[in-house]
Amino acid sequence: MHSAHDGRRSRPTRRAVFRTIAGVAAAGVAGGYAWDRLGHGNDDGGGTAADGTGSGPSSRSTGPHTFERLSAPDRTVVRAGDGGTLATFTDGARTAVLTGPSRTFSEPRTTEAKVTTDAWVRVLPHAWQRGMEKSAWFKGWFKKALGDSSPDVFAVAFQYSSAGAPDKHNAKGVRYAGTAHFGPRNSAVKNPLDFAYYDEQSDFYDYLGIDWTFPDGTRVQPEQARYGDVDCSGFQRLVWGYRMGIPMHNTNTNTKGAGLPRRAYAIAAYGPGRTVIPHTGKKQATDLDALQPGDLVFFAIIKDRPDFIDHVGMYMGLDDQGRHRFYSSRSAANGPTLGDLSGHALLDGTDFYARGFRAARRL
Numbered sequence: 001m002h003s004a005h006d007g008r009r010s011r012p013t014r015r016a017v018f019r020t021i022a023g024v025a026a027a028g029v030a031g032g033y034a035w036d037r038l039g040h041g042n043d044d045g046g047g048t049a050a051d052g053t054g055s056g057p058s059s060r061s062t063g064p065h066t067f068e069r070l071s072a073p074d075r076t077v078v079r080a081g082d083g084g085t086l087a088t089f090t091d092g093a094r095t096a097v098l099t100g101p102s103r104t105f106s107e108p109r110t111t112e113a114k115v116t117t118d119a120w121v122r123v124l125p126h127a128w129q130r131g132m133e134k135s136a137w138f139k140g141w142f143k144k145a146l147g148d149s150s151p152d153v154f155a156v157a158f159q160y161s162s163a164g165a166p167d168k169h170n171a172k173g174v175r176y177a178g179t180a181h182f183g184p185r186n187s188a189v190k191n192p193l194d195f196a197y198y199d200e201q202s203d204f205y206d207y208l209g210i211d212w213t214f215p216d217g218t219r220v221q222p223e224q225a226r227y228g229d230v231d232c233s234g235f236q237r238l239v240w241g242y243r244m245g246i247p248m249h250n251t252n253t254n255t256k257g258a259g260l261p262r263r264a265y266a267i268a269a270y271g272p273g274r275t276v277i278p279h280t281g282k283k284q285a286t287d288l289d290a291l292q293p294g295d296l297v298f299f300a301i302i303k304d305r306p307d308f309i310d311h312v313g314m315y316m317g318l319d320d321q322g323r324h325r326f327y328s329s330r331s332a333a334n335g336p337t338l339g340d341l342s343g344h345a346l347l348d349g350t351d352f353y354a355r356g357f358r359a360a361r362r363l
Contacts, residue, residue: 067133072290073276073362076133078142086146088292089128092274093362094246095153095294096122098145105154105316105327109163110339113319121153121294123244123363127273153294157239157314157327160207160230162335175228176243180207181335183229193342195301198331202229203262204238204248215258218250232312233264235329235336236296239314240363246272260363264312268298268359277360282306285357288324288347293317296363297326297347299356309358313345324348 063081070077074091087098098120106114122145125137132138151159159165160180167178183199191197205212206226213219230238237260241248247259252266261267268279276290282300291297292315299311313328316338324347329335332342339345343352 069130073274074130076128076130078133087142089124089132090274090276090292090362091130092127094124094127094273095292095363096124096128096145097292097294098122103154105158105338107161107163107337107339110333110337110341111345113321113323113325113338113340115316115319115325115338117154117293117317119154119293119317120148122148123153123240123246153239153244153314154316156243157235157336160235160238160329160336162329162333162337163339174208174210176208179228179335180235180238180329181229182329182331182333183231184225193332195331195342198229198334200231200331202226202231203234204230204242206230206234207238208242214250215247216249220250230329230335232329233262233267236260236267236312236314237262246363264298265309267296267312268309268361271296271361271363273361273363275359276362279307279309279359281358283358284355285347285359291315291324291347291360292362294362296361297357298359298361299353300358301352301356306356307358311353311356315347315360326353 065081065086066079068077068079069075076089076091078086078088080086085099087096089096099118100120102116102118104114104116125141126132133142156177159168159177162180162182165177165179167175169175181198183202186196186199189197202223205220206222207228207230209222209224209227211219211221237248240246241260249255249258249260250262251258252261252263252270254270255261259272261270276295277285277287279298295315297313297315298309299313300306300308301311302308311328313326316325316327319325325338326345326347327336327338328345330337330342333339337345344354346354347357348354
């Protein structure tokens with residue numbers, strides 16, 4: 001687990017948000033999220049469901065493979081001997097998507113939808129560049145990654161599900177995983193499905209309850225009232241920054257090389273990696289074919305500012321209805337969710353979040 005203690009930033013409150021579109025709390029089935037590897041039930045001894053551990057990528061990963069260059073965006077695709085895709089590496093990004101055993105992510109508390117995917121999202125030690133497949137570091141990394149059964153980005157993200165996830169502590173006693181909530185109760189808002197029912201402004205170090213020092217020396221402290229809480233961008237920083245090791249900073253400015261900014265609009269504009277769907281202004285982004293699992297997706301959800309990005313989620317891929325679904329920390333679910341409270345977690349169609357979809361970035 002990545003570590004480096006300390007962190008807090010100042011930021012204005014946002015809102016004047018769309019008053020809720022009462023979303024569909026579909027399933028009516030009690031219980032938390034589920035994570036299963038297809039054909040193996042809840043756990044076959046390879047690890048717990050919450051961890052996302054399993055047998056690792058498929059057997060064809062051990063055979064011969066070739067490298068192919070594709071464009072839009074520029075990337076290197078690794079092909080197995082049968083022509084199937086083993087991995088994708090995008091120029092300028094550290095995100096790597098490998099093909100492995102299928103897993104199903106679900107959240108019956110808030111939706112009937114399920115996402116079954118064979119994508120395992122990993123983080124490279126360096127941003128990818130053309131020709132890196134010839135480097136010594138890559139050959140060692142790739143061989144290990146092909147057989148890696150440890151939790152990937154998706155599995156780590158679901159270790160914080162608002163529907164329930166077991167606590168995990170490190171050697172210092174810090175609870176680094178377990179059910180996360182969005183923020184403290186906002187007493188000024190009465191409707192539990194309102195986007196401001198729980199207060200935002202909770203960052204990753206608030207969830208952890210530890211001080212944090214950023215690379216520029218800025219030191220911040222958590223708010224006790226926000227322990228265990230992360231808002232939408234704080235959740236992405238918790239997963240990609242604290243857990244996966246991508247650097248972070250405490251501002252929302254274009255600080256070259258500094259890593260993940262604090263707020264959603266700044267991550268979209270200045271974050272590491274590369275843009276895969278440019279900001280569409282006031283229009284709904286529709287170039288969904290450009291996306292791959294793990295991409296960050298950005299939304300304009302303030303009623304009077306249809307071009308201002310104010311929410312970020314993680315693209316999961318297609319759900320069992322063929323819809324493009326994302327995972328994010330939201331007030332209505334009081335934490336990380338792929339569900340449909342106060343708006344379906346979808347990029348396509350005409351629902352609230354789909355209409356607000358504006359941009360995507362690959363870290």
